[in-house]
Amino acid sequence: MPVAPAAAFPLLSLIIFSPWAGAALLAMFRGVAPSVSRTLALIFSCGPLALGLVALNAFDPGRVAPQFVEDSIWMSRLLNVHYHLGLDGLSLVLVLLTGIVTPVALLASWRVTHYPRAFGILFLLLEGAALGVFLALDFFHWFLFWELSLVPAFFLIKLWGGPAASRAAYQFVIYTIGGSAFMLLGFAALYVATGTLDFTQLAQLAADGVIGAKLAALGGIWPKAVFVGVFLGLAVKVPLWPFHTWLPSAYAEAPVGGSMFLTGVMSKMGVYGFLRILWPIFPAQLHAATPCLLALALAGIVLGAYAAMKQTDLKRMVAYSSVNHLSYCLLALFAVSYATGRTAPTAAAATAALSGTIMQMFNHGLSAAALFCCVGILESRSGGKRGLNDFGGVRTVAPIFAALCGISLFSSLGLPGLNGFVGEFLIFRGVFGLDAGAATIACFGLLATAIFLLTFWQRVFHGPRAGVAAGEFADLSGIEIAPLLPLVVLMFILGVWPQLLAGLINPIVSSWAAHLSLP
Amino acid sequence: MGLSVQNLWLIPLLPLVAAAIGALTPRTGRTLAAGAAILAMSFSFLLSCGALVTALANPATHATSNFAWFDLGMGALRLGWLLDPLTAFMCVMVTFVGTLIFIFSTGYMHEDANAKQFFCFLSLFASAMLGVIVANSLLLLFVSWELVGLASYLLIGFWFHKPEAAGAAKKAFITTRIGDLGLLLGMLWLYDSTGSLLFYDGGHGVLEAGALSALTAHTALGGFALSTIIGLLIFCGAVGKSGQFPLHVWLPDAMEGPTPVSALIHAATMVAAGVFLIARVYPLMSADQALAHVPFHALTVVAFIGAITALMGALIAVAQNDIKRILAFSTVSQLGYMMLAIGVGSWVAAIFHLLTHAFFKALLFLGAGSVIHAAHHEQDIRSLGGLRSHMKVTFATFAIGMMALAGVPFLFSGFWSKEGILHAAHEWDVSRVPLLFGLAAVVLTAFYMTRLVAETFFGKARSHASEHAHESPASMTLPLVVLAVCAIALGFLGTPAFPWLQAKLLGETEVLGHSLLAGSGLMMLSVVLVALGLGTGWAIYGRVTREKSTSPDPLAARFPGVIAFLGARMKFDELYAATVFKLNAATATFADVLDRFVWDGAVRFLARLGEFAGVVNREADEDGLNAGFDAGSESLRGTGKAYSRAQTGDAHGYLRIIAIGFVVLVLIMMLGGNR
């Protein structure tokens, strides 16, 4: 594999570390006014977006290999560890998503009165870590970023969260770390077997069948155990049903900006891991496990949506909808893996499924963030109430809010013309081509999603004014519209013109789909 | 003066622009929103007329204009526009009726605070509906189809502060979405097996011979041809949207919306979209007709569903008391007719009935709206009565609409279109059931419409509201008059003597007339049946009019059980509540319990296990390991203390030592070594 020429300008490092630099700077400004610290945090959080747009401008969509590569030896004597960053279509999409969601989440948290500076610092740290996960190409620092992202998230949930935040935060962190511990073990074994931790090299080795042979040489249960370890770490993060029980409480108890970031960006880290690590490095093992995994993904889709229907806490409801939506991504990936090696021509369907997965990641990031933002507004207006029955007739008094929230809801339930449809359609189209039965079952998830989202809108916005909306309830102020507006605008743009995203990921998805084979 | 297919997108775009304008104007800008909507719709109508001219010039061709929506790595997802007589006629109908209803709405919604939103939603609906019509791709059709559903949702729930309206909106959306999932699956299957979703694409489209033969050649589940399965899945969508049995339950509830909405969406256009869809994919639906070895054909299902719906709708309508509910079930019934027509192989008759029905049903709904508007939102026919003298124009036009719907012979459009359907059913050789059902529905239609008119307009006023009712403003009556004229005139486009419309739809260049006497037996029968219905209705309700709003219905007095069952809409809602809803709720509870107890319990058990290990570990640590570390730390601290004595804190001293050190070093260098 030819080594790509090193980038003259460390754009990717800059993307990762610019929020951290902002956090460091913010940490030095003791005693500044809250508005100043908020503004500073917002400005710094926009850095990755700006740099991401620079990267988008310079990005060559025709190339499959990572671009802007930075590769330097980090710990060569003891370990074959490289500082290896690269940006391909998948990473670019997620970097842009992070760049969009973070400032928006900060805007949505504008009213955080409790230590706003620390809030901003933690957020910037979180953003940098997430970006690091999306850009790293070596397991070592990929894992560092992966784990580092937990720390600020933990404090965000614990310190700024709702009444049960402490428990939720502990559960979130311990559960996730528990998963990652298995992943670390898995990679340690992999390193022992292959001597490298570089994703691209590992993928190449896997494609050549070397990994399978070397793991088999370890003997015993090792080949399976390594796969299961890595799988567990990722499955908890996404989360794949039934590893999702931490999610509703964590999302529900996190502060509004935290929920937005957790669902908008951090849940994508897991799916990204599946696409970047598990699938390329363990194609055979994944293929072998897919019948079971497909069932789990379907359970996530259908049961996730049904569980959402049962929730009376709006945040938990939206959180379950995340379980449902992310399961679509995994369903598509598993279906592709399931069909790998089959004789029938599946490339077109696989392309659609994988494109759909990536688009769904981006779209879900937008719409779920918007939904959490809306629920956050309701929560802040009502002094912490977020029950399904605490509101009623909000649309009467707040038409703008109703419109923005409604658009987000319909985007989430996959209404054509908004962004959600494109990804879901592609996933369904792909999955149907690969495994028609799974697609048919998944349809029930679509229906259930529609039911509970419409119930949400009906109970909160329609009907006579009730609950909090019966009293003083003004329509959105400028600062409340500010986070929603960019998201909604993007929903429309991507719904009508998906080529914006599709153009970035086409080459990489095509190349994936063209090399569907087992070693 | 024609409009080429390349510019066809203008037709849906104009209302969309109007909707955008409506969305962005402030609440007070209702005049702007309404003006933009009407203007856009009128221009769309003119453009549609242009399209019609173009289409009629070459009725046999399917002119298309396709483009790529977005690239998908391997190939692109393509959408397109299609212009053929079907599209053109539908466009003209929708834009024309739409314009009239928009104008009517300016009067009807005059007092509503949210009128600008109303026009925004109406425009959005019109745009989406036109999108359905002009789409040359099942995907684009589906997109527009869902947007139609959204607009319908918004409009039904327009008075969202009423819980019933909000619930009805949700019910409509979810029910139609059930059908849409079938459509989605059918679409996916179609895409997967043909690699395209374009209807016509120069020989590569899914409705063209190549794809169809491939589809019929494949056998899927249960010995059916692939085309049958796909066709039936697509038909699911139509069932949901067009209120066919068993998904018709949402349509009567949808009458919670403002009446113009009912007229536009739930009578004239949207519900017809299902019929249109099946007519559009008719080549696919009928592809399996030539196959002999299949259990049954797709169209057979369509015909039976249509027939059941036609009869069921008419039956339920007999026992309803709400003026809009009666019309709603009448719509269900008429849509059943249309489906029946397609099912028996005559999609042209279905479209003819669709067009005529659109006009006279819109007329009826707008007339009902006029009545409701005048009677201060009193909708119960038992409380109305005697409006004939107060509202002359409304009465006259409503009567025309009623006669068109009832199929009063020769003069009214409904007669001719219904006749076509019955004729087609008569010629169908698979089963006689649809024909019999259809004929039964003819009687019932005439009966319940007579009842409606008699109760509403004749007799004496039975409530305060109907006593003081007065004629609606010109903006409302003018559309009524125009529609009434159409309800009469339109029938002559497709009489058997000169079936111009049918010929154009089928793409024939010459119009071959038949003798009116060719099928005269059936026609005579239906005339007699209509007369029977009218007569019975008049005998029961018109001869002796109701005294008070509370006095019992003569029919209900005679057959209390039957009427009660029909009045409760054959208990479909209760049936669904007992089965589907229960199942749904049970699944939700199951999912929730699974999460809360099983999976979370497992996690907690693991956590407890970890905690226990921690306790054990702590005990071991404190007693065993820590003691040694403490000692080591102490000795390290002693060393540090010793070194720290060098820190005297005397800066001069440091400086002095540096200076002296420097001197010593230099001296060593100078004296000590040659090197």
Next chain:
Amino acid sequence: MNAVLIVIALVTLGAAAVAMTLRNLIHSALLLIASWAGVAAFYLWAGAEFVAFAEILVYVGAVSMVVLFAVLLTRRSRADLTVTPDSAGRAISGFIAGGAVCGVLVGAIVATPMGVGSSPTPTVTVKQIGVQLMGTHAASLLIVGVLLTVALLGAIVIASADRTDDSEDTP
């Protein structure tokens, strides 16, 4: 040529030496300014025009002001300005150390043969300096910029009065 140099050197050294022995701090500071001016004159003599002006601008214009402010800010009464004589021991040890260094240095200088005669005064234009600063020494320039900024901030933070810091976190 050398005469000018010797005059400059004597003036500079004299001013510096007297400044270091005076008891009045203000006078010391002012004399040191004279000494710095002498150094600037030496730069001029050596042909480093830009550096000379920079020296004036920085030392005479800025550092002197800081020194004077510091002097005035760290006294309680006018009498404080005249510092009490330091202990003789320290003075003597200081002189010994300084003298030793001086002797060693001068010895080394004199002992080292330096074969360069007096060449014509080299010229360096501002433009050359600018080009070098922005080219060869760009990195150093950036670092110095950062250093100055940090030093400025640090100086402000160190010198500013302690405040009861609660402006943050309680909006």
Next chain:
Amino acid sequence: MIAAATTDAFLERAPVLLRDAVTGFLPEPWRTLVNALIAVGLILGIFGTLFAFITLAERKILGRVQNRPGPNRAPIPFINKRFFGLSQPFADGVKSLTKEDIVPRDADKVLHYLAPVALLAFSILTFAVIPYGRNLVPVELDAAVLYFFAAGAATELAVFMAGWASRNKYSLLAAMRALAQLISYELPLLLSWVPVVLIAGTLSTTAIVDAQAGWKFGFIPHWHVFTPWGFAGFVIFMVAALAESNRSPFDTPEAESELIAGHLTEYSGFKYALFFMAEYFGMLALSGMAITLFLGGWRSPLPFLEFIPSYLWFGGKLLALIFGFIWIRATFPRLRIDQLTRFAWKFLVPLALINLGNTIVWSLMSNSSALMQLARWPVCAAIILVPFVVLGRKLSAGVAPRIYRYA
């Protein structure tokens, strides 16, 4: 001065020709020395006279503004004609020379004596690098602008010496305040001319004047003041110059009504006159530098006016700026010390920094297409105007127009 007088008009060459006529016969080393001495003498003479009459003009103009005649009594000696008080400065001069020189008992005598001398010396030093006309620059330095401001910075020292040496706590306090002000305004002053150096690419005053030669479209001179950044820089420079020369409305350091004239309290007679003179010299020098940097130096504004000798153009611009100084003094009320420092740090310094960035934008846009050439005007104007408005808002936040209830 540069000897080469070329093909210019006679008047243009007259000063150099005249000097060469006087010194032409001297041998080489002497000639340079005598030339320099002549230049020094001329500058001292001309600017001394100018100083004298500016004081008069100032009093007259202030009087005009305040609707009173101003000094008009002093007669011209021997002919006893008053001539609107034209000889007032000379009368003042004689008075201050003959007044008693009072030195406080506890004063630091040496420094008390040195302060006015140092101040005047540094002020005069700055005159060395200003180009007064074509080929008329006393010392041609490569780092002339730097020299100018280095010498100017030294004047602060003199102020401190005066305040400290007086042994008067008011004097000392006033001197500290003056220093604070001088240092504060030194920053915007320095930052405001950096763009000029950036664009001209040199620190030499003559080269900067040369960079402003020529006319766009034949009538808009290429002066730096006629660019967005140049205009902003000029305004900042002049405001800072007002403060640097302790002129109203920034005359807090020597405000009679508040500080009994500050560091000048203990000065009288001739020493006081020296202070006075140094102050006006500083003002003249800063004006001259402003002309050099922004107003095209000695260049004429329109091509057909080039027949007027360059040094007259310079003089004209100088007088115009001086008039501006006086006019401002007559118009604006004095600032409070906190307003003054806030204005410097929160308004002028950020604005000057933004202007620096603005200049970079300007110069980056200058090398490309005609469209960019055109676009940089609105762009750069916006870059400086928006911060101006925003900073101005911030500065005046919470400040309402004062209502004079009893006036």
Next chain:
Amino acid sequence: MTALQLCLVFSSALFCVGLVGALARSNTILVLLGIELMLNAANINFIAFWRFSPSPAPATGVMFVIFSIAVAAAEAAVGLALVIAVYRHQKNIRLQEANRLKG
């Protein structure tokens, strides 16, 4: 003695004046000023070597001095700020008394 040596002697003398000042005086400000003098002496060396180097074209000495002056200015600012801070804590600026952090 060549001019270069003269310069060097000048600089070392200045250095030692500064050193003696820094060593002999207890006033922290004066100690700092002594250090400033030492820095200046070093600068003189740079200029001298540049001035008399065989090829003075690259102006390295000048560069060095420019940076050195910048650093010295920073040092003075921070140093005097420290002096003020010390004064605030112990009400005098005698260097030998500022030893609270001794080991």
